[in-house]
Amino acid sequence: MGDNPPSSNLESAMQMLIKTFHKYSGKEGDKYTLSRGELKELLLEELGTYLGNSRDNEAVEKVMNDLDANNDGEVDFTEFIILMGALTVACNDFFLEFKSDDKPKEESKGHSAEKKN
Numbered sequence: 001m002g003d004n005p006p007s008s009n010l011e012s013a014m015q016m017l018i019k020t021f022h023k024y025s026g027k028e029g030d031k032y033t034l035s036r037g038e039l040k041e042l043l044l045e046e047l048g049t050y051l052g053n054s055r056d057n058e059a060v061e062k063v064m065n066d067l068d069a070n071n072d073g074e075v076d077f078t079e080f081i082i083l084m085g086a087l088t089v090a091c092n093d094f095f096l097e098f099k100s101d102d103k104p105k106e107e108s109k110g111h112s113a114e115k116k117n
């Protein structure tokens with residue numbers, strides 16, 4: 001096996017995406033696409049935190065319908081990667097928002113400072 005250790009976090013993240021997809025896509029039907037059942041399993045097992053424990057089928061159905069761009073009832077790797085991209089963008093937005101909210105106000109505790117100049 002060509003198991004070269006990834007040389008960067010980004011490369012290992014890409015490998016994880018590919019591995020994770022195939023871990024679920026190979027369970028039933030077409031080996032290279034996710035059926036509704038496979039997608040649901042992947043979402044619940046791997047993305048439960050981000051998707052807010054969406055146990056209800058409606059949320060999964062919605063993701064499925066959004067993702068299945070060519071309407072063949074299966075999610076292929078390209079369609080999956082679009083979901084991951086969208087989720088990553090959402091995380092980044094959250095991160096930026098958090099950062100700006102968390103920004104300490106300058107000089108807010110500088111009351112007692114008596115500078116002689």
Ligand SMILES: [Ca+2]
Binds near residue numbers: 024
């Ligand atoms: Ca499959």
Ligand SMILES: [Ca+2]
Binds near residue numbers: 067072
């Ligand atoms: Ca599709």
